[in-house]
Amino acid sequence: MRAVNALNVQQPQLSLSEVLADLAVDALIDEADLSPKPGLVDRRGSGAHTDLHLGLMHASALSLWPTFKAMADAALHFGEIAQPLRETLGRLGREGEVDMLGITQGVNTHRGAIWAMGLVTAAAALDWREATPAAVTLRAARIALIGDRAAPHCDASHGAQVCRLYGVRGAREEAQLGFPAVMQLGLPQLLGSRAAGAGEQNARLDSLLAIMTTLSDTCVLYRAGLAGLSSMQSGARAVLQAGGCASLDGRRRLRELDSDMLRLRASPGGAADLLAVTLFLDRLAPALQAQIGSD
Ligand SMILES: CC(C)(COP(=O)(O)OP(=O)(O)OC[C@H]1O[C@@H](n2cnc3c(N)ncnc32)[C@H](O[C@H]2O[C@H](COP(=O)(O)OP(=O)(O)OP(=O)(O)O)[C@@H](O)[C@H]2O)[C@@H]1O)[C@@H](O)C(=O)NCCC(=O)NCCS
Numbered sequence: 001m002r003a004v005n006a007l008n009v010q011q012p013q014l015s016l017s018e019v020l021a022d023l024a025v026d027a028l029i030d031e032a033d034l035s036p037k038p039g040l041v042d043r044r045g046s047g048a049h050t051d052l053h054l055g056l057m058h059a060s061a062l063s064l065w066p067t068f069k070a071m072a073d074a075a076l077h078f079g080e081i082a083q084p085l086r087e088t089l090g091r092l093g094r095e096g097e098v099d100m101l102g103i104t105q106g107v108n109t110h111r112g113a114i115w116a117m118g119l120v121t122a123a124a125a126l127d128w129r130e131a132t133p134a135a136v137t138l139r140a141a142r143i144a145l146i147g148d149r150a151a152p153h154c155d156a157s158h159g160a161q162v163c164r165l166y167g168v169r170g171a172r173e174e175a176q177l178g179f180p181a182v183m184q185l186g187l188p189q190l191l192g193s194r195a196a197g198a199g200e201q202n203a204r205l206d207s208l209l210a211i212m213t214t215l216s217d218t219c220v221l222y223r224a225g226l227a228g229l230s231s232m233q234s235g236a237r238a239v240l241q242a243g244g245c246a247s248l249d250g251r252r253r254l255r256e257l258d259s260d261m262l263r264l265r266a267s268p269g270g271a272a273d274l275l276a277v278t279l280f281l282d283r284l285a286p287a288l289q290a291q292i293g294s295d
């Protein structure tokens with residue numbers, strides 16, 4: 001009998017839903033680890049937060065694996081974009097949020113991520129052979145446009161409050177429009193910075209900044225108002241115009257943006273979620289081809 005060692009050990013065969021849940025959690029963990037992010041939790045520390053740290057972000061991301069797997073399973077089960085799938089995803093999202101809050105002892109780590117990543121995970125499962133970012137975000141938008149009759153009517157969420165106050169789009173509309181911040185900004189910037197030789201971490205930081213240049217991030221609006229949002233957007237633009245995070249001048253501007261965000265107690269949590277979605281979509285087609293398509 002052949003001896004098993006690290007070089008010839010067989011990888012367990014993963015189901016499509018397991019592959020998608022792995023990709024979703026990996027993207028959340030990579031977002032959390034990416035450093036230095038302005039105002040956000042990263043490897044350096046807690047950013048603008050007093051109740052969050054990197055270990056909690058990791059624990060939260062890992063706790064969501066069963067939720068993402070169940071969302072992908074639901075998409076496979078229903079097989080079409082209609083009310084039953086939408087309402088099952090809503091229920092799974094709410095249950096996942098309860099599990100996440102149990103792990104974090106009530107701290108909101110990934111509420112927006114459950115929503116955005118859950119939608120793209122389900123959308124990917126619906127047709128894994130058509131897994132381009134454009135195809136997946138279009139399907140995700142079609143799911144998000146369907147009403148969820150079981151969702152509690154909630155005018156009091158931070159997002160709902162600032163959307164009403166300032167007349168901006170929030171997480172719901174971002175998804176219903178097919179994630180324009182990802183498709184028009186985050187993903188093109190990630191690919192462009194890589195092609196320009198920025199290095200992977202700098203390319204990811206540039207991608208986050210590109211998202212921050214225009215997103216109406218309701219986390220920033222809630223804590224720091226329109227002035228805070230404007231600081232975030234113009235500061236992110238300044239970094240990219242200076243040459244991005246791989247350049248010395250861009251790094252200086254990034255430090256200034258970080259200081260501004262900390263002074264304002266502003267944390268672009270919505271932009272962070274959308275970076276994670278960007279990373280997920282960037283890896284999706286090659287990962288599916290390698291792990292599912294080779295069967
Ligand atoms: C449909 C939902 C997305 C609900 O959204 P809603 O607009 O009502 O807003 P929120 O409940 O406030 O959550 C939206 C989260 O989405 C992220 N986000 C913010 N802006 C955008 C944007 N423009 N585009 C995309 N995504 C966006 C953001 O999530 C991240 O930040 C969170 C951490 O924020 P932080 O400020 O640190 O923490 P808080 O505790 O909120 O505030 P502080 O007290 O600390 O100041 C973290 O979660 C990141 O993931 C927004 O938070 C969706 O949530 C939904 O339907 N959920 C289903 C569950 C459900 O039905 N629940 C009942 C609804 S009442």
Ligand SMILES: Nc1ncnc2[nH]cnc12
Binds near residue numbers: 040110267269270
């Ligand atoms: N890295 C991060 N820091 C703070 N809030 C977040 N929400 C999602 N990712 C986050």
